[in-house]
Amino acid sequence: MTDRAAVLAALADPHRLAMVDALAEGDLAPGELGARSGLASSLLAHHVRVLEKAGVVVRRRSDADGRRSYLSLEWSPLVSVAVAERDPRAGARPARVVFSCTGNSARSQMAAALLAAERIVPVASGGTDPAARIHPLALDELDRRGIVPAALAPARLDDVRRDGDLVVSVCDLAYEQCGGDLHWSVADPALEGTTRAFAAAFDDLVPRVRRLAATLASSSTEKIS
Structure with a gap:
């Protein structure tokens, strides 16, 4: 129950929910997520920490460039239900x-x-x-x-x-x-x-x-x- 409450609380913020929607399409480096969200780096870092603490997002070090990291969703049932439906190619189905x-x-x-x-x-x-x-x-x-x-x-x-x-x-x-x-x-x-x-x-x-x-x-x- 506590874990579920933490996830729901983390997803209740509009900025964090938008970040989760972006990560539902694909994993992003923090800088890429920041560019999409338009948030200042300090505010972005705060929201990422909240999502990580709630177990909504995990950070994974790149296998190629160890200095780079990617943010990924933890696809729990709550997260799966919360993410918005989005087409990765703006509405057009790829060939x-x-x-x-x-x-x-x-x-x-x-x-x-x-x-x-x-x-x-x-x-x-x-x-x-x-x-x-x-x-x-x-x-x-x-x-x-x-x-x-x-x-x-x-x-x-x-x-x-x-x-x-x-x-x-x-x-x-x-x-x-x-x-x-x-x-x-x-x-x-x-x-x-x-x-x-x-x-x-x-x-x-x-x-x-x-x-x-x-x-x-x-x-x-x-x-x-």
Whole structure:
């Protein structure tokens, strides 16, 4: 009850609720969140601390640049209900969604398979330095969840990406190297190489993909110019 009251109190402020809406679309560095909110750095820091203390937001150090950090939502049921529905491409449904990471062997493959299962838009994935094969533990995790892989092997992002794609980076290094329309700072399960790590990465992706699927399903089918 105390935790729920803390979350509700944190979400009651209009500035913090707007920050949560922004983070629902994708993870942001504090400076990026500040630019979106228009808040002074001291006020932004105060609101972030309140959200962190309530367990609404977590801060994760970049896997690529250790000096950089990203703010992410903790997707509790209360937070999931509180966030507003938003279309990441201003109302126009993209031609495709492309997930990117470094090796295209784990996180981007699981995210692509999750969204492809929704059958809303075509889905692909690619890596900045693709591995030779999809990680066996990623395939095991998809099989355990009853989801079919969206690809047979890793691909190079430059060969996959096209105009009109919505590119979602699920890897700090790929995002900081190549950018993307959205960024999800998901820890690389291959570094630990355990079933537990792959399950945790999958669980991290589920609410994000679910929200993206909902916004895509409700967005306009008008072609993006």
